[in-house]
Amino acid sequence: MTAMQKAFKWSILLLVPALGLGTWASWNWWNNAIAPAQAIVPSATKTVPLHIKSGTAAQQIGHQLETAGLIRSSQAWNMWARWLQWQNPQGGFKAGNYQLSPNQPMQDIAQKIWQGEVTQLSYTIPEGWSLRQMAEYFEKQGFFSAQDFLTEASQIPRSEYPWLPDNLPHLEGFLYPDTYKLNGDSVTPKVIIQQMLNQFQQVALPVYEAQKSQTDLNLLEWVTLGSIVEKEAVIPQERSRIAGVFTARLRKGMLLQTDPTVEYALNIRQTVDQPLTFAQIKVASPYNTYVNPGLPPTPIASPGIASLKAALAPEDTSYLYFVARYDGTHVFSRTLSEHTAAQVAIRKQQSAN
Known part of the structure; x- marks a missing residue:
């Protein structure tokens, strides 16, 4: 015990008896209180x-x-x-x-x-997370409520970030996935969103600005396609090919027919045991690429830089279809009949396992 602590203890012992306690009781009370x-x-x-x-x-x-x-x-x-x-x-x-x-x-x-x-707080947003996933994460971390984050993410700070596309309903896709550190007591949705927008501005935006003359995609379309690639690609080697399939389908006027957009519309996640149903892929939603042509109205997640680069430089491919093997890889096909055969083969393999 330091000299200051000893001095303070004796000052307390002089005060506590006035409350009706004896000196010995005061001593014991203080020892227990500061232990x-x-x-x-x-x-x-x-x-x-x-x-x-x-x-x-x-x-x-x-x-x-x-x-x-x-x-x-x-x-x-x-x-x-x-x-x-x-x-x-x-x-x-x-x-x-x-x-x-x-x-x-x-x-x-x-x-x-x-x-x-x-201490310095940190948080990590993985590639491919949606705003809803981020909101749940921040609430579990005790930073603030999920609803507070979603409310702030629906405010578009175009005065600070004039490059943000017009008519955005929310910031889905533009909050860059990364690990961040927070200083002091500045743990608010606004501060966190500013950090992620700043990172997008520093890391992702220059990539688009340097290559936008070589693509038909505007900024919103680029991030949207990048988010779909992020959700579909599991292994890095397939990102560019998956981007190439979607690019080819867009150019031919084909429906994208990508499951992650339906999952986003319904706020669900399909599994091997519970794949999307025929009723679900017919859901009336602007995000359902099984019924709506072109890209969905906004990104469906936050893509990382690798998926964004793939969307800018897709593989020049004749593949128009792919189906997941459920091991992280996909079978790519050029025709619908090849694609159907691949689906049947994968289902048989899954049943055998």
Whole structure:
């Protein structure tokens, strides 16, 4: 125990008897109050995340700590907080994200928050995630509600990002998938969306600007096709060929007939055991490429740079069809009869397994 802690303990012992407790009882109460909270949470071996918002009062911080099982007594915390403020009137507890341990004494936790020893939060958005998947992820991480994220993602900040296509209903496809770090207490949907738009602007947009004269796709169509390639391609070697199939079908005026667009429309994910039904592929939705010609109205996910590049430089192929083998690869066909035969063969193989 430091000299300051000892001095503060004796000041507490002089005050507590006035509340009706004896000196020995006061001593025991204070020792228990400032001891690590591990006795309350015996299984606690890991750190506990704690987010302190800007402007949070010391008393509320104590309540947060007690609720999280990090300290034994918010009353003792309040006393210690007043002592810190008395020692340093210009100081104060700092907002931010902390990783704290129930094994730490209360005064050590207080010093950590007083000095602002914050941790840096990070989040990772995989390639091929939709806005809905991102929203669920952020809610599970405790950042904010899924609905708050979706609401913010429906606001198009064209004044900050004038390159965004006109008439976008939401930012699907333009939030670049990557790993990001957050500083301080700036964990809001707006801040996160700005980070991902900035990354798209830095990583993806220059690729399109450099090659747009060589493609018939505008920016929205490019990202939309890239998102479909992202959802269909599993192994990197097939990205360009899959992009080539879709490009060939678009040029011939054929329906794209790609399952991920139906899954997006219905907010489902098909599996080997539960593939899309005939009723589902007939669903009335602008995103259903089995019934609507051309590309869907917006991207269906956030494509990574490899899929975006494939959409700009598709393989020049005579293939018009492909079907998944369910091992990450596809069988490519030039005619409908070849495609049908490939589907039958794959179903037989699946039944045999």
